[in-house]
Amino acid sequence: MIETERLILRVPTPADRDALHAMWADPRVMADLGPIKSVADSVATITRHDGYRHEGIGFWVVAQRRDGAVAGFCGLKRGADNTPISGELEAGWMLAVPFWGRGYAYEAMQASLAWGWANKKAQRIVAITAARNGKSQGLMARLGMTRVADGDFEHPLFAPGDPLRATVTFEIPRP
Numbered sequence: 001m002i003e004t005e006r007l008i009l010r011v012p013t014p015a016d017r018d019a020l021h022a023m024w025a026d027p028r029v030m031a032d033l034g035p036i037k038s039v040a041d042s043v044a045t046i047t048r049h050d051g052y053r054h055e056g057i058g059f060w061v062v063a064q065r066r067d068g069a070v071a072g073f074c075g076l077k078r079g080a081d082n083t084p085i086s087g088e089l090e091a092g093w094m095l096a097v098p099f100w101g102r103g104y105a106y107e108a109m110q111a112s113l114a115w116g117w118a119n120k121k122a123q124r125i126v127a128i129t130a131a132r133n134g135k136s137q138g139l140m141a142r143l144g145m146t147r148v149a150d151g152d153f154e155h156p157l158f159a160p161g162d163p164l165r166a167t168v169t170f171e172i173p174r175p
Contacts, residue, residue: 002060004111007104008068009060009075011053012046016061019070020046023096032133033094034157034164052077056119059092062099062108071099074108076116079126082156085169089122093139109143117175124171128155131166145170 002009012020023029024037024045037045052058059075072095079085091112093105116125127145129136131152140147151169158165 002111002115003065004107006065007071007108007111008063008065009108009111010063011058012049012061012073016070017042017046019096020061020073023070023072023094026097028097029094032130032136032164049075049077057089060112062093062095062104071095071104072108074105075112076120076125079128080157083128083167084151084153085126085128089116089120089125091116091125091127105139106142109139113143113172122174124173126151126169126171128167128169130155130164131168132163137168137170140170143172145172 021037021039021042024042027036030036049058055078057076057078059073059077061070062072062074063070072093074093075091077090077092079088079090081087091109093109095105113125116122126148127140129140137147148169148171151171153167153169154165155167
């Protein structure tokens with residue numbers, strides 16, 4: 001568990017599933033991330049991140065400290081095998097719409113990166129997003145990440161012609 005001024009980052013519990021699914025089923029949240037998720041897809045996502053726990057990584061629930069409300073999902077995982085960042089330490093985040101615009105993603109990811117540097121030996125942490133996702137790229141820049149010059153690729157999870165297929169990579173070197 002990681003605590004920040006306003007947030008708690010913790011391992012998901014079964015009680016979090018409805019809130020996480022509601023976020024993943026919201027077309028506004030998923031507009032630049034991928035298709036909305038079914039309940040089964042949401043459970044599979046949580047299970048996939050549980051699979052990283054043996055390495056000490058995996059996304060955490062982002063909860064408000066003041067009331068415990070589930071605001072999102074963020075953290076560190078291994079880059080997917082079918083991408084140029086395969087096996088690297090990858091940062092990622094998403095927040096439910098009611099929590100947008102409050103600086104929660106920045107706060108949560110600052111804490112996630114600090115945890116990664118303190119607990120992992122990676123020489124860099126990467127993040128990827130759709131080339132059209134300017135908001136995520138802006139957050140990456142605020143976190144001190146820079147775009148990798150030769151890091152653009154066509155994400156294989158999206159069909160040719162899908163606007164989310166064009167993907168950019170950002171990185172931050174170990175401090």
